Amino acid sequence: MKIGNLIRLVIFGLLLVFLIQPELFAGFFGLFTKNNQPAIYNQGSLLDITLNHLGIVAAATLASTIIAVGLAIVVTRPFGAEFLPLSRSLANIGQTFPPVAVLALAVPMLGFGTAPTLVALFLYGLLPIFENTLTGLTNLPPAVTDAAKGVGMSGWQRLIKVELPLALPVILAGVRLSVVISLATATIGSTVAARTLGEVIIAGLLSSNTAFVLQGGLIVGVLAVLIYDALSALERFLMKRTGQLGRA
Amino acid sequence: MIEIDDITKAYEGTVVVDHVSLTIEPRSICVIVGTSGSGKTTLMRMINKLVEPTSGHIRIDGQDIAEIPAYELRRRIGYAIQGHGLFPHRTVGQNVATVPKLLGWDKKKTADRVDELLSLFQLDPAEFRNRLPHELSGGQQQRVGVARALAAGPNILLMDEPYGALDPVIRAKAQEDLLSIQRKFGTTVVLVTHDMEEAIHLGDKIAVMDKGKLLQFAKPEEIIAHPATPFVAELIGTSERPFRLLSLAKVADHIEAGEVGGEPIEASASLRDAYAELLWSGRPALPVRRDGSIVGQVTLARLSQLAARPQ
Numbered sequence: 001m002k003i004g005n006l007i008r009l010v011i012f013g014l015l016l017v018f019l020i021q022p023e024l025f026a027g028f029f030g031l032f033t034k035n036n037q038p039a040i041y042n043q044g045s046l047l048d049i050t051l052n053h054l055g056i057v058a059a060a061t062l063a064s065t066i067i068a069v070g071l072a073i074v075v076t077r078p079f080g081a082e083f084l085p086l087s088r089s090l091a092n093i094g095q096t097f098p099p100v101a102v103l104a105l106a107v108p109m110l111g112f113g114t115a116p117t118l119v120a121l122f123l124y125g126l127l128p129i130f131e132n133t134l135t136g137l138t139n140l141p142p143a144v145t146d147a148a149k150g151v152g153m154s155g156w157q158r159l160i161k162v163e164l165p166l167a168l169p170v171i172l173a174g175v176r177l178s179v180v181i182s183l184a185t186a187t188i189g190s191t192v193a194a195r196t197l198g199e200v201i202i203a204g205l206l207s208s209n210t211a212f213v214l215q216g217g218l219i220v221g222v223l224a225v226l227i228y229d230a231l232s233a234l235e236r237f238l239m240k241r242t243g244q245l246g247r248a
Numbered sequence: 249m250i251e252i253d254d255i256t257k258a259y260e261g262t263v264v265v266d267h268v269s270l271t272i273e274p275r276s277i278c279v280i281v282g283t284s285g286s287g288k289t290t291l292m293r294m295i296n297k298l299v300e301p302t303s304g305h306i307r308i309d310g311q312d313i314a315e316i317p318a319y320e321l322r323r324r325i326g327y328a329i330q331g332h333g334l335f336p337h338r339t340v341g342q343n344v345a346t347v348p349k350l351l352g353w354d355k356k357k358t359a360d361r362v363d364e365l366l367s368l369f370q371l372d373p374a375e376f377r378n379r380l381p382h383e384l385s386g387g388q389q390q391r392v393g394v395a396r397a398l399a400a401g402p403n404i405l406l407m408d409e410p411y412g413a414l415d416p417v418i419r420a421k422a423q424e425d426l427l428s429i430q431r432k433f434g435t436t437v438v439l440v441t442h443d444m445e446e447a448i449h450l451g452d453k454i455a456v457m458d459k460g461k462l463l464q465f466a467k468p469e470e471i472i473a474h475p476a477t478p479f480v481a482e483l484i485g486t487s488e489r490p491f492r493l494l495s496l497a498k499v500a501d502h503i504e505a506g507e508v509g510g511e512p513i514e515a516s517a518s519l520r521d522a523y524a525e526l527l528w529s530g531r532p533a534l535p536v537r538r539d540g541s542i543v544g545q546v547t548l549a550r551l552s553q554l555a556a557r558p559q
Contacts, residue, residue, distance in 0.1 A: 147333030149298060150406075151346050151396070152322030165337045242337040243382025 008229060015222050019047040022215075032210040039211050041200045050219055053196040056189065057182045060118050064125030065175055072133035073159065087130070095127040099185050103192050117189030117196070124185055125178035132174025136167025169238040176231040183224045187216070249274050250295060250404065250436065255304030257290055264290045266460035267304070272453075274309075274403075275434040277427075279451035281441055281483065287460040288440045292406055295438060296325045308404070323347055326397030326405035326435070330412040332389045334381040340366070340392050341377035347400040365395040369425065387418040391425070398433070405430075407439040411446065423450060444483050448472070448492050456480050468496055473558045490555035495520040502554065503536050503544040512537040513546065523551045 018025055022040045030039040040046075068091070074080040075087050099120045106116035140163060148162045164171075190198030197216045204212025250272040257265040265287040272278045282288040293299040295306060297318040306313050313321055334343050341362050348358040363373040369391040381389055390410065397405055407426075411419040427450065430437055441447055447454045448468045455465045456476075464476035472493050475481035484492060499522050500515040510531055513522050515538040526534060526548045533547040 141333075141336075143329055143331040143333035144335060146298070146329060147327070147393075148335070150296060150322055150327035150329070150333075152319045152324075152350055153346075154319050157350070162335055241380070243380060 008226060011222060012226055015219070015226075019050055019219075022046050029211040029215065032214055034208075037207065037209045037211070041203065041212050041215055043203060044195075044199070046200070046215070046219070049195060049197055049199060050223075053183075053186055053220075054223070056114060056117060056194065056196060057121065057179060057186050060121035060182055060186075061125050061175065061179050063118075063122045064178055065129055067122075068126045068129035068174075069133050069171060072130050072137060076134065076137045077155065091127040091130045094123040097123065099124055099188060100191075103188065107192050112193040114189070114194045116192050117186060117194035120189070121182045121186060125182055128177040128181070129171065129174040132177075133167065133171045136170030137163055139170075140166055166242060169235045169242075172231060172235050172238065176228060176235070179231070180224050180228050183220055183227070187220060249309055250438070251305075251307040251310075252291070252295075253305045253307065255291070255294060255301045255306060257287070257294065257299060258302045263460050265294070265301075268457075268460075268462045269304075270455055270462060270465045272436060272438060274436050276452040277430060277437040277439065277450055278453050278455060279439045279441060279447040280455045280457060281444055281447040282457035283442060283483075285459075286457040288442075288455075288457045289408055291457065292408060292438055292440045295404070296322045296327060296406055298322075323350055323400065324402055324404070326394075326400075326402040328394045328397040328405065328407045328410050330409040332381075332393035332413075334389060334393055334396070336381055339378050339380055340371070340384070341373075343381065343392060344396045344399050346396055351400055353400075361399060365399060366392075368429065369395050371395075387414060387422065390414060390418075390422060394422075394426070394429075398429070398435070401433070402435065404436045404438070407437065409441055410439065411441075419446075426450065444485070445492075448495065456483060469493065469558065472496075489557075491520050491523070493558075494518065494523055494551065494555050497554070499536055499546050500538070502546060502550060504547060504550060506533070506545045506547075507542070508533045508535050508545050510535065512542060514538070515543065519546075519551060519554060522546050523548075523555070526551065 026039045033039050071087050071091075075084040102120035102123055103116050106119045110116045110119065144162065144166065145158070148158045153161065186194075186196045187198030187201060189196045190202050197220050200216030200219075201213050204210065204214075204216065252268060252270050252272075255265060255268050256263065268287075268291060270278075280288040280292060290299055294301050295308075295313075297313060334340075335346070338346075341359075344362045344365055345358045348361055353361070362377065366373045366376055371388060371391060376384070376388070376392075381392065384392065390413070394405075394407075394410065397407075410426075411422050414422060423446065426437070429435070437450075439450060448471075451468055453465060454468055454471050456463045456471065456479075458479050464471060464480050466474075466476075471480065472484055472489055475484060495518050497519045498515070499513060499517050499519060502519065503515065508531070510529070512535040513525055515536050522534060526532070526546075532549070533545045535542045536544050536546055
């Protein structure tokens with residue numbers, strides 16, 4: 001465990017240094033270039049692009065979380081139960097649509113740039129969060145939900161004080177899946193001129209510069225692994241705190 | 249007083265509780281006993297409206313509970329269940345404070361009440377207040393569960409198989425705690441169990457249920473001596489009857505004059521314990537001790553008479 005954290009810390013440090021001072025790594029990436037191609041991406045700051053990439057993912061995930069959790073809450077209340085099948089199929093459709101197709105459809109309406117990418121990531125992120133929130137809210141320990149009713153909590157109080165806090169680790173697992181998918185999927189946003197790390201990869205592919213492709217890919221990959229681990233750790237902490245470790 | 253008046257609950261044609269009427273006296277312990285599927289839990293859950301009856305009425309102190317909003321009614325009625333149902337993400341203190349908080353008590357009053365109840369259940373407030381439920385033993389969790397149910401000082405306490413998950417030693421202790429707390433607060437307790445031994449030990453009156461019907465509602469002595477149906481007799485256990493009868497009375501009430509030697513028995517012990525000791529030690533009589541001094545004797549002959557079927 002400790003060694004794992006040490007490795008994560010070192011990788012995070014390397015990533016930071018690379019984003020701030022990419023020239024320090026020119027020697028390494030130079031190994032992958034031919035014909036005196038530039039070793040380091042030179043059409044913009046890697047740090048800016050990475051922050052923008054993260055920003056798009058964060059905004060899309062935040063929107064998916066709000067909508068998916070809200071929807072899951074509504075369909076698990078007595079008045080919303082009949083919408084459960086409908087909302088499930090809607091979220092499923094969002095997932096089955098290839099993101100490229102969403103981009104292609106969204107560009108005529110929203111124009112080139114960040115907006116269509118946000119829409120694609122938002123739709124793509126809905127399902128894992130929605131499904132996990134449903135699981136979390138419907139698989140609560142029966143004795144606890146019974147007690148919450150029995151002590152005289154209203155429906156709203158049960159949701160806020162008991163159901164959501166207990167479902168939180170499971171909801172978070174959905175958010176984690178969604179974030180990791182979005183981090184990777186956001187790269188194709190660059191095909192419609194969104195400023196993401198896909199830009200670096202595409203530039204590499206167009207000029208046959210393996211170093212660029214590697215840079216873009218590595219940054220996305222390392223970010224995905226680090227964020228995944230951080231959210232997993234947060235989940236474990238929450239599970240442990242509520243004595244649910246080993247439950248779901 | 250809880251008046252259950254011709255109550256019926258049916259789920260899609262299956263009758264779970266079938267025209268049950270009974271009146272539970274204030275400040276008494278009523279135990280509803282039956283096998284699983286007898287409708288005992290459903291009957292109890294209708295008292296705090298966790299289940300809505302199909303027909304019939306329940307009145308608490310004369311007021312029909314149909315007129316009271318469910319959440320308001322439940323805040324007035326303590327509710328303790330098997331597996332304690334503590335909120336795992338909230339501390340022991342927060343769990344106990346649940347109902348006072350819902351009722352809007354101020355912080356000081358709530359905190360004082362939490363400490364008072366924890367002390368009452370032999371849980372040192374300073375040590376346990378900020379612990380999480382999963383850090384407690386089964387017996388401690390169960391005590392916190394009952395403390396939470398009693399936090400707002402309800403007149404009525406509903407308990408659904410509260411000791412089902414406890415081992416025999418801790419269960420006996422928990423039952424003694426319940427009896428002394430019930431005496432202290434004068435709470436009306438409705439307790440559901442499948443264990444006739446527990447019912448006889450705790451109940452002022454016992455309601456025996458089977459297949460949704462109330463078979464008998466009577467004092468433990470009456471149920472043991474005159475079971476209303478063969479099923480009730482079976483539940484008591486024919487070979488257990490004399491011992492169950494003895495378990496209801498204390499040595500203190502049957503002391504005879506006379507002096508015998510040997511190891512004495514406490515006056516607070518049950519006649520059943522005295523009988524077992526007589527048989528085990530092979531003596532015809534035991535000296536009885538109260539507050540450290542010998543006050544008389546209890547004899548095998550007398551106990552044999554008392555164990556016979558009352559006429």
